Amino acid sequence: MFWITKGWRFRxxxxxxxxxxxxxxxxxxxxxxxxxxxxxxxxxxxxxCDVLFRRVADTVDLDGEPVGEETVKSHLAALVQLGVVxxxxx
Amino acid sequence: MPSxxxxxxxxxxxxxxxxxxxxxxxxxxxxxxxxxxxxxxxAAYADFERSxxxxxxxxxxxxxxxxxxxxxxxxxxxxxxxxxxxxxxxxAAQAFPxxxxxxxxxxxxxxxxxxxxxxxxxxxxxxxxxxxxxPGSGKSTLCAALMLSGWRLLSDELALIELHSGKLVxxxxxxxxxxxxxxxxxxxxxxxxxxVPVVDTLKGTVAHLRPTKTSVDLARIEAFPRLLVFPSYISxxxxxxxxxxxxxxxxxxxxxxxxxxxxxxxxxxxxCRVVERCDCFVLRYGRLDEALAWFDLMQNQLLAKxxxx
Numbered sequence: 469m470f471w472i473t474k475g476w477r478f479r480x481x482x483x484x485x486x487x488x489x490x491x492x493x494x495x496x497x498x499x500x501x502x503x504x505x506x507x508x509x510x511x512x513x514x515x516x517c518d519v520l521f522r523r524v525a526d527t528v529d530l531d532g533e534p535v536g537e538e539t540v541k542s543h544l545a546a547l548v549q550l551g552v553v554x555x556x557x558x
Numbered sequence: 559m560p561s562x563x564x565x566x567x568x569x570x571x572x573x574x575x576x577x578x579x580x581x582x583x584x585x586x587x588x589x590x591x592x593x594x595x596x597x598x599x600x601a602a603y604a605d606f607e608r609s610x611x612x613x614x615x616x617x618x619x620x621x622x623x624x625x626x627x628x629x630x631x632x633x634x635x636x637x638x639x640x641x642x643x644x645x646x647x648x649x650a651a652q653a654f655p656x657x658x659x660x661x662x663x664x665x666x667x668x669x670x671x672x673x674x675x676x677x678x679x680x681x682x683x684x685x686x687x688x689x690x691x692x693p694g695s696g697k698s699t700l701c702a703a704l705m706l707s708g709w710r711l712l713s714d715e716l717a718l719i720e721l722h723s724g725k726l727v728x729x730x731x732x733x734x735x736x737x738x739x740x741x742x743x744x745x746x747x748x749x750x751x752x753x754v755p756v757v758d759t760l761k762g763t764v765a766h767l768r769p770t771k772t773s774v775d776l777a778r779i780e781a782f783p784r785l786l787v788f789p790s791y792i793s794x795x796x797x798x799x800x801x802x803x804x805x806x807x808x809x810x811x812x813x814x815x816x817x818x819x820x821x822x823x824x825x826x827x828x829x830c831r832v833v834e835r836c837d838c839f840v841l842r843y844g845r846l847d848e849a850l851a852w853f854d855l856m857q858n859q860l861l862a863k864x865x866x867x
Contacts, residue, residue, distance in 0.1 A: 494819030
């Protein structure tokens, strides 16, 4: 999973292309180039962009183990319930 | 009161007070107690101003001989910057390149009032082009050719971006040329002044091209970027130009940024503002004539768009 935590910045250009920026490390990612299939945004960043939910089948959890679609969905449901994820877009 | 640098100032290079070189937006005090610095320094900076001793000095640089036997036998010199020596000693013949690298280091290590990118910057009729590129991509050769073809130089190495306005602040200095590009520029532009090439440096053979007088005279005039071009030179290649989306261009220019991490969100926002203003391209070229013609075409198109509103 590609975690976008509080404090990150999201930017969308007029041509529709998006960027995320990690201000703590200086890492910058074009959204089309992120090599993972699931991106979760938290806190302030989530307030400024929808969570981007891509192909679930290839999602990998933080320990590097593959997880199935149902596990991811239940993780997301828990995060929504906790209020740290504002929306999920398939 | 600033005055033009003159050869007579060579004596002052060796004095305690040195020479305060005005290279806007910075002042450098340069002292040289060793090495053949004087001739190259005054030739490369011939059109620049010398600030008087009351001017605020941003950086203090001193070329001095090393201690011990290497002061006399195959002499080595070192560069002292604000009391410390960030570089290894080099042969005395490399005094001027060492000074130039030192001046770059001064700015990139401390000028965090700007967002700084490894990029050439030039402008024609107030439309500025940035050429971000890693070393070895042909950026400096292209920059030199553009300058000598009528574009004014803002910088050949460091783009200084005002954080809030997104304006490009000129930092005009001699253009550093390496290896084959030295003879290429010398043969093509015979009235251009280059310092005597210095061999066997870490970057190969190095010479410096004096900036045009127009570039120096306009060194305090900022410009807004309008064209962002990522150049790469491949010998014999046909001209190939690909348009780049803004997000991809931002990621590419970020790879050439010196201080995006310490600037954090402010740097990111500034970078995005710069890219948003620009048409962005990847340019692969094998012949200078073709590359120069493309830049003139783009400049004409952008100007026509600008004046059409």
